[in-house]
Amino acid sequence: MEDAAAPVSPQEQIASPRRAPSQQRSRERVERMLGAASALIAEQGSDAMRMGEVAERAGVSIGSLYQFFPDKRAIVWALAERYTAESQACISAALKDVSDAEGLGRAFSELVDIYYGLFLAEPVMRDIWSGTQADKALRQLELADSRANAEFLTAVLKRLRPGADPIALETTAFLVWQMGEAAVRLAISVDRQEGDRLVAAYKRMALRELLT
Amino acid sequence: MEDAAAPVSPQEQIASPRRAPSQQRSRERVERMLGAASALIAEQGSDAMRMGEVAERAGVSIGSLYQFFPDKRAIVWALAERYTAESQACISAALKDVSDAEGLGRAFSELVDIYYGLFLAEPVMRDIWSGTQADKALRQLELADSRANAEFLTAVLKRLRPGADPIALETTAFLVWQMGEAAVRLAISVDRQEGDRLVAAYKRMALRELLT
DNA sequence: TTGCAAATATGAGGATTACTCATGTTTTGG
DNA sequence: CCAAAACATGAGTAATCCTCATATTTGCAA
Numbered sequence: 001m002e003d004a005a006a007p008v009s010p011q012e013q014i015a016s017p018r019r020a021p022s023q024q025r026s027r028e029r030v031e032r033m034l035g036a037a038s039a040l041i042a043e044q045g046s047d048a049m050r051m052g053e054v055a056e057r058a059g060v061s062i063g064s065l066y067q068f069f070p071d072k073r074a075i076v077w078a079l080a081e082r083y084t085a086e087s088q089a090c091i092s093a094a095l096k097d098v099s100d101a102e103g104l105g106r107a108f109s110e111l112v113d114i115y116y117g118l119f120l121a122e123p124v125m126r127d128i129w130s131g132t133q134a135d136k137a138l139r140q141l142e143l144a145d146s147r148a149n150a151e152f153l154t155a156v157l158k159r160l161r162p163g164a165d166p167i168a169l170e171t172t173a174f175l176v177w178q179m180g181e182a183a184v185r186l187a188i189s190v191d192r193q194e195g196d197r198l199v200a201a202y203k204r205m206a207l208r209e210l211l212t
Numbered sequence: 213m214e215d216a217a218a219p220v221s222p223q224e225q226i227a228s229p230r231r232a233p234s235q236q237r238s239r240e241r242v243e244r245m246l247g248a249a250s251a252l253i254a255e256q257g258s259d260a261m262r263m264g265e266v267a268e269r270a271g272v273s274i275g276s277l278y279q280f281f282p283d284k285r286a287i288v289w290a291l292a293e294r295y296t297a298e299s300q301a302c303i304s305a306a307l308k309d310v311s312d313a314e315g316l317g318r319a320f321s322e323l324v325d326i327y328y329g330l331f332l333a334e335p336v337m338r339d340i341w342s343g344t345q346a347d348k349a350l351r352q353l354e355l356a357d358s359r360a361n362a363e364f365l366t367a368v369l370k371r372l373r374p375g376a377d378p379i380a381l382e383t384t385a386f387l388v389w390q391m392g393e394a395a396v397r398l399a400i401s402v403d404r405q406e407g408d409r410l411v412a413a414y415k416r417m418a419l420r421e422l423l424t
Numbered sequence: 425t426t427g428c429a430a431a432t433a434t435g436a437g438g439a440t441t442a443c444t445c446a447t448g449t450t451t452t453g454g
Numbered sequence: 455c456c457a458a459a460a461c462a463t464g465a466g467t468a469a470t471c472c473t474c475a476t477a478t479t480t481g482c483a484a
Contacts, residue, residue: 019431023480026432051471061434066472130351139342143401171409175395175417182394183387189355197383205387209417231460235451238461263442273463278443426484433478440471450461 018070030068032058037075042123046076073135080128080138084145090114095152101211104156108210109203112180116199119188130185142181150177157210176206230282242280244270249287254335258288285347292340292350296357302326307364313423316368320422321415324392328411331400342397358393362386369422388418 021027036057040049051072055062069075094111098104119126129142153173158166183202187195233239248269252261263284267274281287306319331338341354365385370378395414399407 021432023431025480029432050469062472063434063474064432067432070472072471139401167409168413171406171413175398175410175413178398179391179394179414182391186387186390189351194383197379198387201380201383201387202391205391205417205421208420233461235460237451241461262440274443275445275463276461279461282443284442428483429481431478431480434474434476436474438471438473440469442467442469444467445465446463448461448463450459452457452459454456454458 018066018068018074021068026068029058029060029064033060033065033068034075034078038079038124041076041079041127045127073137076128076135077137077141079124080141083122083125083128084141087115087118088145088148091149092152095156098156099159101160104160104210105207108153108207112184112199112203112206115180116184116187116195119184126188129181130189146177146181147174150174153177153210172209176209180206230278230280230286233280238280241270241272241276245272245277245280246287246290250291250336253288253291253339257339285349288340288347289349289353291336292353295334295337295340296353299327299330300357300360303361304364307368310368311371313372316372316422317419320365320419324396324411324415324418327392328396328399328407331396338400341393342401354393358389359386362389365389365422384421388421392418 021030033054036054037049040053040057049072051065052062054075055065058065069078091111094107095104098107119129128138150170150173153176154170157164157169157173161169180202183198187198190198233242245266248266249261252265252269261284263277264274266287267277270277281290303323306323307316310316310319331341340350362382362385365388366382369376369381369385373381392414395410399410402410
């Protein structure tokens with residue numbers, strides 16, 4: 001058996017921890033830092049984001065930044081973690097009550113649309129997840145997230161096909177999910193029309209796999 | 213059809229050209245530089261690769277490195293370009309003479325295996341394609357490469373299904389191809405057993421899509 | 425209130441590293 | 455053989471991440 005990715009995510013790759021804000025004042029300042037980082041990433045991309053600029057825009061000193069974030073990647077990681085937590089809740093809710101093939105088809109199709117829309121609308125998400133692969137820690141986060149999401153799909157599949165081999169179902173769900181993320185990333189890096197076609201094609205392909 | 217989808221930084225073009233080696237001596241030195249870079253990437257990853265180290269290991273000065281490569285990314289790009297050219301030739305050869313469904317199934321399955329094996333065996337390829345998506349130029353190279361490869365698939369599909377909508381076939385081929393690259397990248401970042409299962413599942417899924 | 429430790433804030437400076445450029449050397453073509 | 459082009463060099467520049475000694479603020483018990 002593999003590591004069940006749901007309860008604890010292996011975030012040891014990330015740099016050494018820093019003090020977490022315990023006072024009201026510092027919690028607000030950390031929020032401002034993340035907000036500044038988010039804005040800068042949206043404007044220029046996370047690679048071009050400068051720590052000094054983040055500090056300046058947040059109205060804090062460079063030192064304060066490093067009081068709460070061990071390094072630059074940690075800021076991006078913190079933002080990424082928020083997005084994944086948010087979308088995971090959404091996915092769980094959408095798939096929780098699915099119990100028949102038709103329901104799965106509807107829910108899955110809707111999820112893909114939401115995901116696609118999110119990427120189209122959120123420059124930060126786009127930047128983070130298309131620059132993800134460079135950072136090992138982010139790659140791990142993405143994998144863990146994907147595994148967790150795929151588990152919801154796996155649960156549905158097990159309900160729909162009780163007789164099937166569980167490992168095969170897990171593999172299918174994980175693969176289909178990762179393909180979806182890849183498809184969406186691909187779709188947003190070509191022009192809109194082709195992107196729409198690609199997402200639609202992915203949906204057909206995935207549903208055919210899931211509903212058979 | 214251009215990349216009109218990203219709020220990238222203003223001057224994110226491929227770096228300005230540098231003098232190409234025209235003498236025998238310098239051609240050999242450039243080879244040594246690429247060799248050194250390749251070795252260092254295999255050992256530590258392209259991110260940790262230091263220009264000074266590349267120069268030292270190649271037995272040249274730092275200035276000579278910059279005589280032929282405008283910047284660090286250009287070295288990685290040059291290596292990536294070699295791999296893509298090589299594999300494209302391989303793909304073209306494998307798909308050129310396919311004319312029936314069974315032939316496509318065999319050729320495609322074999323191609324996926326070769327690709328998977330290549331990634332498993334070549335640390336440099338692994339690093340470049342799973343470690344540097346952050347780089348816009350590399351992302352473009354990958355897309356262009358994928359499109360070119362998908363065209364071979366499209367040609368086969370058009371032969372097998374003359375009546376079908378050409379755009380739909382193109383979309384399918386491009387998507388299936390990109391899914392394959394994503395599947396292989398996924399497979400090499402999990403343990404071998406699960407990776408094998410994922411690649412096998414992808415093959416089934418892709419072939420079902422291609423042969424129907 | 426007062427005193428004090430822990431938490432927080434600061435920014436000049438250390439350390440690293442991609443990249444430049446003025447200068448010297450080798451090769452090429454006429 | 456010579457001038458020009460190509461090539462080689464490496465100390466120096468600039469940019470940037472991050473540290474750390476020091477100063478300030480906050481929580482809280484006496």
